[in-house]
Amino acid sequence: MPIPEVEKIWMNGELVDWRDAQVHLLTHALHYGTGVFEGVRAYDTKKGTHVFRLKDHMRRLHRSGRLYFMDLPYTVDELVQATKDLIKANGLESCYIRPIAYRGYGEMGLFPLEATVDVAIAAWPWGTYLGDDGIRHGIRAKISSYQRIGPNMLPMAGKATGQYINSVLAKVEAVKGGYEEAILLDHNGKLSEGTGENLFVVKDGVINTPPMACDVLEGITRDCVFSIARDEGIPMQEKIMVRSELYGADEVFLTGTAAEIVPIREVDDRLLGEPGPITRKIQDIFYSIIKAENDRYEHYLDWVE
């Protein structure tokens, strides 16, 4: 998806012109995937622009860094403020925000701890990742022939740039096969997650989602689904599941910051149909929250002004 250019990018504490936000060819992270990143969204509402769960995203960025011995030279609060400054400097309303911390220029080789840690934040207007039609009517998904990376290969609780080539291969395979998204199995062959989304399987009125032990990212949208389900009295649990539980599900949906809440209408060529009532309910409440029309979850919204 092409990135629409805006004016400024925040790099190591300064707002630089979009075209000047460059790195050297010998940047460590470009060679070895030694970066950690976040995907965050800001939403324009009747009450102004807010960034959704901004502090939680910056906390996870710090946690991801720690997993790779990368201490970020900016605190969570400084990164929160930098994000708001960036949105204001660019005059953005609804946008996608990409904070990244990475091993920079000056060292090469596989021992990265002497290399610098650079931090940048970019933001640009970006529609929903799997399309508005996908949100309304559901997408077609396929179980990938690629497995999710196991816990003794990489710490999947973190969002490291290098681990995403696993997602890239799965995504390309799915799209080339005529599907919109891939679902990966974990290192034990159990259901894990999408290439950039958590997975939910509704059966007999219960929402099930794979636990951390199935190599999933502890998604912030996933956490919202837990809260919404609890507040609405919908039973929800973490459950280890096999692929056939998808085929026999009443409803299946994916969640993520980029994708938001996306129903799956067909999986591995088995028809599940239009989004069901529980998916619709979770969607309705989630969209009322991000539109700032739901006071109960006001604490999720970090206002830019």
Ligand SMILES: Cc1ncc(COP(=O)(O)O)c(C=O)c1O
């Ligand atoms: C692999 C993976 N799983 C799940 C998610 C969903 O996480 P979140 O809801 O925090 O965006 C993402 C997106 O960051 C992801 O990349």
